[in-house]
Amino acid sequence: AAAVAAIAFGQRAVVVDANVERVVARLFAIGTPLPAARPAIRAAADRITPDARAGDFAQAMMDLGATICTPRNPACGLCPLREDCAAFATADPAAFPVKPAKKPKPHRTGHGWWMERDGHVWLVRRPERGLLGGMRALPSGTWGDAPDPTPPVDAEWRTLAEPIGHVFTHFSLALRVHHAHVDAQPDGEGEWWPISGLDEAGLPTLFARAAAAVRKERDARN
Structure with a gap:
């Protein structure tokens, strides 16, 4: 809405898209992590938005962020604001805007059962x-x-001896794998799959690694 007001109707409006946010955060070296930094970024953008030709200013700032003040490897040597940029003075302009710290992933444990019978x-x-x-x-x-x-x-x-570790999108897992030769039929639905053709079962990585670890230990013991 601000962009429309400034560019289409010539009104003084503070335009802050992702590119402008990055340019302003670097220009003033705003060190508060996002998203908490956004009020300060908007206030700083307001201070430098001119009364005249605000639409041209908004487009210039958006283009500057899109082509020169990029998220990675900004082309500071080409930037017309370089001399006034507080982030450029830090020698690490790409550190701005400051991203929020990633929350540590929760860790879970699980147990897997290798039940072997007749190969x-x-x-x-x-x-x-x-x-x-479905896998x-x-x-x-x-x-x-x-x-x-x-x-x-x-x-x-x-x-x-060692659990099988795996990292999912939202948590990490340590799978304790237990193995045995069995005589009884397990409860529930399942299928007896030939160990010699296990590579064709389409096991996901976690369980393929568990199977490989069991087979390695079994072969070493035999």
Whole structure:
């Protein structure tokens, strides 16, 4: 709306899009992280917006941000505002505007079960909705901070010495993998998949790494 007012109707209006925000944050070296810095950036933009030809000024600032004062590797050598730019004086203009600190990802634990019988391993389909939806996987239960679950069948279980680590978009996971030869049929829906053809099962990375770790330990033991 401000851009329309300034460019189309010649009114004095403070235009702050993403490009102008970046130029102004650097021009004044505004060190408050976004988004909290936006009132200060807008106030600074207001101070330098002229009464005359505000539309030309807005377009110039937007073009400056789009072509020279870019997010990465700004071309400060070509910038007409270089001598007055507080961020240029810091020798690290790309550090502005200051981005908010990333929140640490929560960490979860889980348990996966490798159940082997007659050269096959028991695989299940993950629920259609949710992470890795609809993909084949080792049975793994809920991922969280719950205590160690009860094994799905009675067997002589071994646990890999190191958990399988994986980072998802919103959290990191340490999957404790337990493996055993079993005689009983596990409860629930699943399928016995030939271990020799496991590469064709389409396991997601987390479970492919878990399977590889179990097979490596099993081969070393044999």
